[in-house]
Amino acid sequence: MDDKPEYSPSTEKQAPVVGEVQQGDYGADTELRRLLSTRHVTMIALGSSIGMGLWLGSGKSLASGGPAGIFVGYILAGSMIWSVSHSIGEMAVMYPLPSAFVQWTGKFVCPSAAFALGWAYWFSYVITIANELQAVCTVLGFWTDKVPIAGWITIFWFVIIGINVFGVNVFGEVEVVCSTIKFGWIFVVIFSLIVTSAGGAPGHGPIGFRYWNEEPFINGFKGFLSVMPTCIFAMSGSENSGLVAAETANPKKAVPRAVGSIWLRLSLFYLLGALMVTINVDPQNPDIFGGEGTNASPFVIAYREAGLPPLAHMMNAVIFISVVSTGSISGYAGARTTMGLAHLGMAPAGFKKADGTGRPWPGLFITLTLGGGLAYLNVNNSASDVFTWFSNLTSLFTLFGWGMICLSHIRMRYTWKLQGRDVADLPWKSWTYPYAAWWGLIWCILLIICEFYLSVWPIGEKPNAETFFANYVSVIVIILCYIGARFYYKGPWWVDASTIDLDASRRFYVENDLEKAKKTGFRAGASKVVGFVFN
Incomplete structure (x- = not known):
């Protein structure tokens, strides 16, 4: 396959025409429906990554890295996803494609x-x-503990299937509700755990920064790396705002x-949430995820030990929703x-269908x-072993x-200037370029x-092949896929x-605002008030 996609005559650049929608190739011409609004995208961006990583994984990180280790880890990971999100924003507005960053990489970096x-x-x-289903258990x-693990997995596997098969509009509404619950609950968590740390709960007296003073970093530099x-797993999913742009x-x-909502999510969900954990939960607590007991979440542990069982139950319910x-x-x-891979010719053509x-349906079925x-x-x-493998x-x-x-963002800007x-x-410009893009890229390489x-020298173990492959097999898979693709392409x-055609698969905009017209009947009149062209 040539590095540059083949374009049909229909992809030649045309001026945007109000009331006309035209689509080209390279992934833009899909059978997806554009049914998601600003409200959906904003709430999905706010809540898509708030799940097992924060509510449960924070406990494991606290035990292995200490209170300062987990807090610094979330600061670093937060700065990275903040940088990544700005790169996504600039490209997703101009190239809203079904698999987003995969197709951007093919366009600006290389097919391999x-x-x-x-x-x-x-x-x-x-x-x-798989990780979220086992987290449900x-x-x-x-x-x-009366229901078998396989029973819970089966029940909620069908719940996840149901959310996806009822269509993107149902999916969007479900995520808005879930994100609203998660976003609202974090305020309760922050204020209530400040009170418990100050001694305002019946379960114990003031704690303050006792655990920070005792041992801020556990296991030294290795503990921080662990x-x-x-932290990365907890914030993974934030990039999904780029995927939903196509719909x-x-x-x-x-x-x-x-x-623009990234800073709010980072400061509230992760930094303040992690800080509340570190000042309320002892890193040596046996109930932390990976230790003994079923009260795995550090947030649940904090409420239970503070003598606030109603809040512990409510916290557990929010984790379940997450x-x-x-x-x-x-x-x-x-x-x-x-679907995006199929449009690049990197997956069976059947995956283009909707x-x-x-x-x-084909992509939903196999996924x-x-x-x-x-x-x-x-x-x-054990749940802790499975969590470690998957995370x-x-x-x-x-x-x-x-x-x-x-890297795609850097290459896109380079091509634009060249x-x-x-x-x-540019339809939307990030004020952080080029510093944020380079910051995110360099830290990804370093980490x-x-x-x-x-992986070679694990904490508390001698170097061994089993641990190395369990921790680093992802990179091996990536390298093998890349080398195989290099031989093919x-x-x-x-x-x-x-030679990059900057107008291929691009969306052009006119001043008319599609979402304002939605109030007067989106399906009937949207095409009359929007002018954007896919090339």
Whole structure:
């Protein structure tokens, strides 16, 4: 395959025409339906990554890295996804494609990198579904152990399937409700845990920063490195705002708002949430995830030890909603990734198909089936072991994905300048470029190298092949996919920037606002008030 896609005559550039919608190739001409609004995209961006990683994984990180280790880890991971989100925003407005960063990578970097990224990311979505399903078992174990693990997995596997098969509009509304609950609850968590730390609860006296003073960092530098996979895993999913742009009525309005909400999510959900954990929960507590007991979440532990059982039950319920929500988002994203790969010729052509309501059935079937099947690994293994395997796999896939998003952004801007275009002509410009894009890319590379060090010399163990492959197999899979694709596609290592068609698969905008027209009947009159052209 040539590095540059073949274009048909219909993809020649045309001026935007009000009331006319035209589509080209390279992934833009799909059977998806643009039924998501700014409200959907903003709430999905706010809540899509709030799941097992924060509510449950924070406890494991606290135990291995200490209170300062987990807090610094979330600061670093937060700065990275903040950078990545700005890169996504600028490209998603101009190129709203079904698998987003996979197709951007194919357009601006090279087909081999896009192949490796696409299949790696698809597998990470599958793993996340499995991880969230096994998390349901851990969460529901807080209330009862009467139901077999396989029973819980089966029940909520069908729930996730149901959310996805009822169409993108139903999916969007479910995620709005779930994100609203998660977003509202975090305020309760912050204020209530400040009170408990100050001694305002019946279970114990003032705690303050006792655990920070006793041992801020556990296991030294290795302990800090061990925290990073969980921090990255917790924030993975934030990039899904780029995927939903392809099914958004007006990306130019919706995507920047989603990007603008990043700072709020990072400061509230992760930094303040992690800080509340570190000042309320002892890192040596036996009930922390990976230790003994079913009260796995550090937030639940904090409420239980503070003598506030109603809040502990409410916290557990919010965790339950979070993990089901994250699982359904992963099913959505995995199906769209296979569609984008098919449009690049990197997956069977059948994955391009969707029904009349925009449901990509082939992608949904394989993603949800495999994700649910892997969840049954939890039946014969401890939840902490399964979490470790899956989070390590997902975090390294995520680092590769974030790095390629930043690199694609850098290459897009380079191509834009090389071809003599004015930055003012971009439909939306990130004020963080180029510093944020380079910051995100460099840290992704450094952390992949650091995780290699931790995989070779793990905490509390001698170097062994089993631990290395369990922790680092993701990178091996990526390298093998890339090398295989290099042999198949051949060609130069980079797409020649001078030959990139910047208008192919691009969306053009006119001043008319699609979402304002939606109030007067979106389906009947949208095409009369929007002018954007796919080329």
